[in-house]
Amino acid sequence: MSKAILYDSTLCVGCRQCEEACSTRWKLPYNEKIAAEEKISSHKLTTIRTFGEKFSRKLCMHCQDPACASVCPVAALQKTAAGPVVYDEDRCMGCRYCMVACPFQVPTYEWEARLPKVRKCDMCSDRVPGGGVTRCSEACAYGATITGNRDELIAEARKRIADKPKDYYPKIYGVEEVGGTSVLILASVPFDQIGYNTKVIKTALPALTWNALQHVPDVVVMGSVLMGGIHWISHRKEEVARKEGRS
Amino acid sequence: MNNALRTYFWRGSFAIIMLVALYATFVRFYYGLGASTNLSDQFPWGIWVGFDVLCGVGLAAGGFTLAAIVHIFNLKAYKAVVRPAILTAFLGYLLVTVALMFDLGRPYRVWHPLIMWNPRSVMFEVGWCVTLYTSVLFLEFLPMVLEKLGLVKAHRVLKNVMLPIIILGVILSTLHQSSLGSVFLILPTKLHPLWYSPLLPVLFYVSAIATGLAMTIFESWHSAKAFGRQLEFPLVQKMTRVLAVVIAVYLTMRFLDLYHRGALSTLNNPGWERWLFGLEIVLMAVPMLMFFRERTRENPQAIYVGTVLFLLGFVTHRLNVSVTGLEASSGVHYVPKWTEISVTLAMVAFGFFVFRMAAHYLPVFEAEEHQPVPEVPVLEDRAYAHSLARGD
Numbered sequence: 001m002s003k004a005i006l007y008d009s010t011l012c013v014g015c016r017q018c019e020e021a022c023s024t025r026w027k028l029p030y031n032e033k034i035a036a037e038e039k040i041s042s043h044k045l046t047t048i049r050t051f052g053e054k055f056s057r058k059l060c061m062h063c064q065d066p067a068c069a070s071v072c073p074v075a076a077l078q079k080t081a082a083g084p085v086v087y088d089e090d091r092c093m094g095c096r097y098c099m100v101a102c103p104f105q106v107p108t109y110e111w112e113a114r115l116p117k118v119r120k121c122d123m124c125s126d127r128v129p130g131g132g133v134t135r136c137s138e139a140c141a142y143g144a145t146i147t148g149n150r151d152e153l154i155a156e157a158r159k160r161i162a163d164k165p166k167d168y169y170p171k172i173y174g175v176e177e178v179g180g181t182s183v184l185i186l187a188s189v190p191f192d193q194i195g196y197n198t199k200v201i202k203t204a205l206p207a208l209t210w211n212a213l214q215h216v217p218d219v220v221v222m223g224s225v226l227m228g229g230i231h232w233i234s235h236r237k238e239e240v241a242r243k244e245g246r247s
Numbered sequence: 248m249n250n251a252l253r254t255y256f257w258r259g260s261f262a263i264i265m266l267v268a269l270y271a272t273f274v275r276f277y278y279g280l281g282a283s284t285n286l287s288d289q290f291p292w293g294i295w296v297g298f299d300v301l302c303g304v305g306l307a308a309g310g311f312t313l314a315a316i317v318h319i320f321n322l323k324a325y326k327a328v329v330r331p332a333i334l335t336a337f338l339g340y341l342l343v344t345v346a347l348m349f350d351l352g353r354p355y356r357v358w359h360p361l362i363m364w365n366p367r368s369v370m371f372e373v374g375w376c377v378t379l380y381t382s383v384l385f386l387e388f389l390p391m392v393l394e395k396l397g398l399v400k401a402h403r404v405l406k407n408v409m410l411p412i413i414i415l416g417v418i419l420s421t422l423h424q425s426s427l428g429s430v431f432l433i434l435p436t437k438l439h440p441l442w443y444s445p446l447l448p449v450l451f452y453v454s455a456i457a458t459g460l461a462m463t464i465f466e467s468w469h470s471a472k473a474f475g476r477q478l479e480f481p482l483v484q485k486m487t488r489v490l491a492v493v494i495a496v497y498l499t500m501r502f503l504d505l506y507h508r509g510a511l512s513t514l515n516n517p518g519w520e521r522w523l524f525g526l527e528i529v530l531m532a533v534p535m536l537m538f539f540r541e542r543t544r545e546n547p548q549a550i551y552v553g554t555v556l557f558l559l560g561f562v563t564h565r566l567n568v569s570v571t572g573l574e575a576s577s578g579v580h581y582v583p584k585w586t587e588i589s590v591t592l593a594m595v596a597f598g599f600f601v602f603r604m605a606a607h608y609l610p611v612f613e614a615e616e617h618q619p620v621p622e623v624p625v626l627e628d629r630a631y632a633h634s635l636a637r638g639d
Contacts, residue, residue: 072365073374097368115352212426224418
């Protein structure tokens, strides 16, 4: 049973309790100045973004089939069965391909550190697999962020749209995006108006590189046969000369 | 400028480039990537990946291209250039490895992919291929050293097992030269449509072969100048024809792909992408048209100019795919910091320097078939050799 987060931006008042709870969890500093930075970074793993009267949240989307995990050459990033995409800093060599590949620009880097790590939200992987809720869900007094089973949350989101069609833009962000994510978002306006990337493709990204990678074994086998064969044909003269030399 | 002045100029430039890079290296490893680059969360890869690694591997493609032409296709005419091509490739890959050490956040873990596997990752495959291919290049380079040292027996043993090594080298190169294009397949919405294409691996592969040929012509010209050797001119003319055809194939593929994807219409959009695209295409199409003309092929100077133009076109394409083509979607503007430029310059300068040394001290510009003389030759002209290596 995979877990997910439902963020309903129509309920969000932008109080930033989720930010503070997250910073406490990661033992990161939190103050007025950091609260005002409306972007995620290695010292702020989730952020509220303000769009006039409206708010939205940015955090790791925990894709069902994450690009970051598929491109990592050392498998430092993993999608867990419970839902969270987790990072093992002991494996990471710092190539930053995960940051390049992420369609949501989520993974951040400790640029100022001598031995930097990638930082990103891990959906409170210390709690969620055991049935707990994330710190941001816990901190939210308005029910704007909740943790639950993904399919149940999708059903809940659909119900909200059906019950109050006037309040909602009739779509759940995260059901189809890049093949599905474990963070689901509801909004009153089209998603690109409150900072979500609506240009992402509807299928899982790792399939795109796999299309090329799957041919590797065949290239090796075919290449050997082809080049061995060409060599055999093109060196006929030498072979004949050797034979004549022996006779 | 007379010769002595020119020597001082080059020597001085080299020393300055190296000293500045030394300081840049200190900044990089003492203060970290943030202080030494203009990279950011929005723009995690810059010229250390885009130029040093991507272009570096491509510019070293002559090794497998010429090895295949000479040893697999048995085109004996090309024997004279196979060694410089292999030397360039070996140096190129060593420099790429050094460049990677600068770019990796934790360079001391560069070996991790060898034991921590992720077969779905293009980078994992590239890591393995580059590691194996660098070892193959070492073995292909070894005969030059054995010859120099007069180790007849080892030379003969190595010669007998060379064919499978060469075939392996061509396969490994085919895999990772194309895979460097596959790296960007995961960016369908981030990379500008003029450069994002399912054909990226094929385009990277074909342009790498062209670049391998171009680099070989480039080296022949420089070596002829530096060492006063007769330029293997008929051979260079031959290669120029081949290069023209490979560029033609590449450009045809490039435009068919753009046409089928409907990406040509983006040329109407304002922005600097279309100018960069234009630059890339012009820098490849002009040398191609030059090489198709007999007048160019009769003129070493013109061949050299065309070759340099093509190499610049190749570099422009690789940088468009890995750096500039990603800017629009990233929302930031990336200009490399002086430290990034300094390290990159030093890599190029050091490459030239080591090639020159190796070409002087090892039997590089000699036919393959050379049986080593079974005694260590004494360098009577040591002083002269040193002065040559210094560029006098």
